[in-house]
Amino acid sequence: MTNTPETVIKDIGKVLNDSSRPMKERFRALFTLRNLGGQTAIECISQCFSDKSVLLKHELAYCLGQMQDERAIPVLRSLLEDKEQDPIVRHEAAEALGAIGDPKLRDILEKYMEDPAVEVAETCQIALHRLNWVANSDEESQSKSLYLSVDPAPPSNEKDVDILKAVLMDEKESLFERYRAMFSLRNLGTTESINALGEGFKASSALFRHEVAFVFGQMQDERSVPFLKSTLENTHEHEMVRHEAAEALGSIATEECTEVLQRYLQDPRPVVRESCEVALDMSEYENSPEFQYANTLLAVEA
Ligand SMILES: [Fe+2]
Numbered sequence: 001m002t003n004t005p006e007t008v009i010k011d012i013g014k015v016l017n018d019s020s021r022p023m024k025e026r027f028r029a030l031f032t033l034r035n036l037g038g039q040t041a042i043e044c045i046s047q048c049f050s051d052k053s054v055l056l057k058h059e060l061a062y063c064l065g066q067m068q069d070e071r072a073i074p075v076l077r078s079l080l081e082d083k084e085q086d087p088i089v090r091h092e093a094a095e096a097l098g099a100i101g102d103p104k105l106r107d108i109l110e111k112y113m114e115d116p117a118v119e120v121a122e123t124c125q126i127a128l129h130r131l132n133w134v135a136n137s138d139e140e141s142q143s144k145s146l147y148l149s150v151d152p153a154p155p156s157n158e159k160d161v162d163i164l165k166a167v168l169m170d171e172k173e174s175l176f177e178r179y180r181a182m183f184s185l186r187n188l189g190t191t192e193s194i195n196a197l198g199e200g201f202k203a204s205s206a207l208f209r210h211e212v213a214f215v216f217g218q219m220q221d222e223r224s225v226p227f228l229k230s231t232l233e234n235t236h237e238h239e240m241v242r243h244e245a246a247e248a249l250g251s252i253a254t255e256e257c258t259e260v261l262q263r264y265l266q267d268p269r270p271v272v273r274e275s276c277e278v279a280l281d282m283s284e285y286e287n288s289p290e291f292q293y294a295n296t297l298l299a300v301e302a
């Protein structure tokens with residue numbers, strides 16, 4: 001994908017920036033741009049922050065972080081500083097800055113570590129821990145996770161589920177250490193570790209609960225469905241957590257998942273209903289012989 005002509009990248013950018021297109025198409029365009037990378041892709045993604053969809057904008061920030069390209073720092077900084085942006089978008093901008101991991105970002109993350117939006121404050125605290133960790137660890141252990149994601153924290157070296165669960169649920173422990181336990185439980189992938197992660201939905205931090213749902217989405221394991229289903233069904237739950245549960249159900253893509261996603265396609269909260277739309281599109285892909293989920297490149301070139 002490295003020799004894609006600029007004009008093709010820009011065409012994909014147009015799909016992303018076209019608010020008359022269905023959200024699922026815009027998401028596919030976004031993931032294609034993320035995979036392509038480079039200056040033009042970053043510009044196309046950055047343009048889209050003027051959109052009104054919180055869901056789309058938070059995903060733009062997430063993708064910029066996963067690209068780990070320093071050229072995205074200015075736009076991510078300005079998002080974090082913009083109090084008019086939804087906390088979900090600002091949270092994702094802070095996490096993305098942590099993923100890029102440049103020590104120069106310490107100042108801005110410290111500035112917002114007590115932000116009145118608790119999702120933002122907690123994310124900055126975790127990202128600062130990550131910067132410290134990056135500064136003190138060798139290249140090899142920083143490499144991408146089993147799931148090819150740049151995680152907000154590295155997995156803990158502990159492998160004992162009971163010990164990991166105790167850290168996961170310890171409200172006095174730092175979120176960074178609790179995330180480390182979470183990613184280690186994810187990597188274990190056993191029934192016990194999945195059940196321990198499911199307990200994580202009882203944690204007091206909404207940010208933490210949304211990360212549990214995100215991790216279940218990465219694992220794509222049917223054993224997590226009961227936890228995810230009850231999270232999406234709980235209309236008192238934070239919309240950021242319900243959104244992540246919906247997308248995880250989309251990636252697991254069983255009939256039961258589809259049924260629950262269809263029920264929330266008209267949810268009063270835009271972030272939740274748009275997530276269900278995108279999730280149903282992801283599950284269609286999971287159940288089809290299509291080669292790649294993000295295939296806007298092929299569509300544009302055809
Ligand atoms: Fe997030």
Ligand SMILES: [Fe+2]
Binds near residue numbers: 244
């Ligand atoms: Fe998300």
